Amino acid sequence: MTQSTTGKGRRTFLHELVLGAMALASAGPVALLASRSRAEDSSAKTPNGKEYAFVVDVSKCIGCGYCVEACAIENNIPKESVRTWVERYIATAEGVHVEAIDKPGKMLAPPPAGLMAKARWAAFVPKLCNHCENAPCVQVCPVGATFTAPGGFVLVDPKHCIGCGYCIQACPYGVRFFNKETRVADKCTWCYHRVAKGLEPACVTVCPTQARIFGDRNDLTGPVGKIYQSDNWQTLKPEMHSHSRVLYLGLPREVV
């Protein structure tokens, strides 16, 4: 190799390099613009106009925990995680005591002695994914593996998820978890696989008091539609502006 002062153009080389870089730089944004958000793409409604909502009537929940068990069996959830759980609130003038049925078959111990005597109120509050209309988890998923499906279901594509966990951090409700068996993000799907067959979510089916109701919020003749229309429901953490599709009836102010 000889040292040359006129040999192959470093200038030509750089010229080509700059052209290549410009091509790449322009290809990037085009590709990004082309890959629109899957959340934005999908209409919230199904082809037949259904838009689902999940109603939780706090006054009806008796804390039996069947829903937690049915969910774990139906969805084959690893032992250390849950897609739904039931919290027991005991509120006193001094503060709030909270425990949860967070394992299939778990029974809560009786409240600490004296606590019930001081209780202003007590309630069981079921928790599950809120399938938010403005879902933070959908927004932050870097690869679009979490998306909103027609009907309002927020789902995870387990074959596309990279398991980064950003959605778990972004969820204000703590409903997402890292599934140690599948090694991807996991959460309640409102039993999408059952609903697609015309069935109800497993937790709704087993609830003995109809504290959990599921249905089309646009069907004003159905129970969910009527409740939705009444506008007399609450959501968890409304300050997050995520527009939850889980509607609570009789939700105490202290519930987070």
Next chain:
Amino acid sequence: MLPQGALNNYYFPNNLHIDWSLMIVLYPYITGLVAGAFVVSALYHVFKVKEFETFARFALVASFCFGLFAAVPLLFHLGQPFRAFNIFFTPHTTSAMSIFGYVYSSYMVLVMLELWLVYRKYFIEKANSTRGLQQLIWKVLTLGVTQTSPGALRWDHGLISLFAGIGIPWAFMLHGYVGFIFGSVKANAWWATPLQPLIFLMSAIVSGIAMLMLMYSFIRWRSGKPYDLAAMRRLMDYLWGLFILDVAFESLEVVYMFYEHGHHWAVVGPLLTGKLLGTYAIGQMAIFSGVPLLLLGYVVLFDVPDRRFVKIANFAALCIVIQVLLMRFNVVIGGQMISKSDRGYVDFHFEWLAREGIIPAVMILAAPFITYWIVSRFLPIFKDDALSLSSSGRQ
């Protein structure tokens, strides 16, 4: 102390496990060292800080070595590392994280281009003076470009300045962006502040400068060569000033939350005086911010004898690299200690050999230094290195 009138420590069942662990502590730490080291190189090439000629090439090589390993912790962390390239192929543009792959890789291309221009002439010389396999490797490194006329070298120099100039906003973006990934999570009261990108950026720059100081001093001490004390003193001027800004931003975040006395403080206050008392209040702020601020103030403001200067400045630099590591820990792990229940906190447990354990973390953190050592066997980094550039080109 528990927040929101909680009578018992109640955390949501899925919050028990801290998902973003040591690897996510390490990722912004190494990325910060990349950005910080680059800034020192750019201070010479772009802002003409003459004293930093000593550090210009060294800082660039160091930035490259850190950069090679900045994304490795992420790969260790991912549940599905083989799908990592999905972030390039199907970027979901509403996500703050989705463009990281592009920002990071384009930055690395920029650093490599600048390195190539700096060492281009050396590659040609080596290709001409070696034989066999060695010659082939050096030839490949020249990328087939053989011009070394004075005019060509002038061009090189211009391009180096240009790339360094582009590199500054790029390095700032790379690390400010890491802060944005945390700062934009509204669900986490300890993360969600627009100050977060600034805090990450400032801490990145100071950690990079401090790490360069430590590396430079160690290398010169080991090789028995003289220190460039004028350059070191100037570097400490910058470090002190920038660290004051860094600590000011970090303090401002907490003071603001405290004074605001809103939801953020309701859950963050008990965290900082509880589980993070040791690593945040005492570690990050009192000791590892207070001590280097005072020591650097002393060596910058007073006429400190050389030997004492080297010792004190290096001790302060060591404090700063620890401070920044603690800051990464307190942000990443601390934020996840707050359960989304707002009525409880969870513990973090260190592991040793697990995928996100201490041993893999130490190995990843050591990798850039080992890489630097290997690179320094083959490339002249300081002017008085045995392998030196024969040209008198300003590089």
